[in-house]
Amino acid sequence: xxxxxxxxxxxxxxxxxxxxxxxxxxxxxxxxxxxxxxxxxxxxxxxxxxxxxxxxxxxxxxxxxxxxxxxxxxxxxxxxxxxxxxxxxxxxxxxxxxxxxxxxxxxx
Amino acid sequence: xxxxxxxxxxxxxxxxxxxxxxxxxxxxxxxxxxxxxxxxxxxxxxxxxxxxxxxxxxxxxxxxxxxxxxxxxxxxxxxxxxxxxxxxxxxxxxxxxxxxxxxxxxxxxxxxxxxxx
Numbered sequence: 001x002x003x004x005x006x007x008x009x010x011x012x013x014x015x016x017x018x019x020x021x022x023x024x025x026x027x028x029x030x031x032x033x034x035x036x037x038x039x040x041x042x043x044x045x046x047x048x049x050x051x052x053x054x055x056x057x058x059x060x061x062x063x064x065x066x067x068x069x070x071x072x073x074x075x076x077x078x079x080x081x082x083x084x085x086x087x088x089x090x091x092x093x094x095x096x097x098x099x100x101x102x103x104x105x106x107x108x
Numbered sequence: 109x110x111x112x113x114x115x116x117x118x119x120x121x122x123x124x125x126x127x128x129x130x131x132x133x134x135x136x137x138x139x140x141x142x143x144x145x146x147x148x149x150x151x152x153x154x155x156x157x158x159x160x161x162x163x164x165x166x167x168x169x170x171x172x173x174x175x176x177x178x179x180x181x182x183x184x185x186x187x188x189x190x191x192x193x194x195x196x197x198x199x200x201x202x203x204x205x206x207x208x209x210x211x212x213x214x215x216x217x218x219x220x221x222x223x224x225x
Contacts, residue, residue, distance in 0.1 A: 002152055034210040038153070045203055045216040046145075046153065057214065089153050093210040098169075099145075102152035 003098030011106040022073040022090030030071035034093035110134035117220030130187040130204030138182040141207040146200035199224045
């Protein structure tokens with residue numbers, strides 16, 4: 001049982017935008033601005049793509065954006081590209097302090 | 109080059125022990141909280157344990173408390189995870205990662221696989 005709830009799958013066509021949600025509680029996502037998102041390609045280690053809700057590390061394309069409303073955080077991938085097909089994991093500080101179950105993004 | 113390299117994974121019997129290591133290079137290891145995260149086959153990520161920069165504070169997920177011990181040697185730029193009384197559900201790829209701030213994991217190793225039979 002993951003601390004945070006993500007949809008198991010999402011999909012979109014090249015060029016489209018897709019949003020992945022991550023729902024927690026007032027003890028984690030709702031209580032802190034320490035939400036991060038990780039991209040993981042098959043057989044690879046996770047890679048930080050969003051931190052502190054909406055900040056991007058150097059080198060991460062601005063097609064990736066993050067936001068938060070109440071107890072739910074969201075990752076939006078705009079202008080979908082084939083290489084965006086991967087698993088995406090959210091994480092939040094607080095509460096049980098953990099990850100979501102992950103969302104498999106398919107580029108159709 | 110900024111790098112974390114895990115080692116020590118392998119096949120172990122139920123109830124057995126294993127010690128994972130994580131060697132850091134290319135950054136100031138002693139300035140970071142360090143974390144172990146695991147991923148069971150086909151599953152999501154699970155935070156396992158973390159340790160403060162100087163080793164003075166350690167935290168564990170409930171399922172490993174009393175069985176796993178996290179430690180570090182800043183002189184050797186190394187992080188460790190001693191795993192005892194291993195269970196089937198501990199089988200996973202174990203990653204070490206730096207925590208830049210409150211569960212923000214910015215540098216990851218390639219992972220080491222633990223198989224429990």
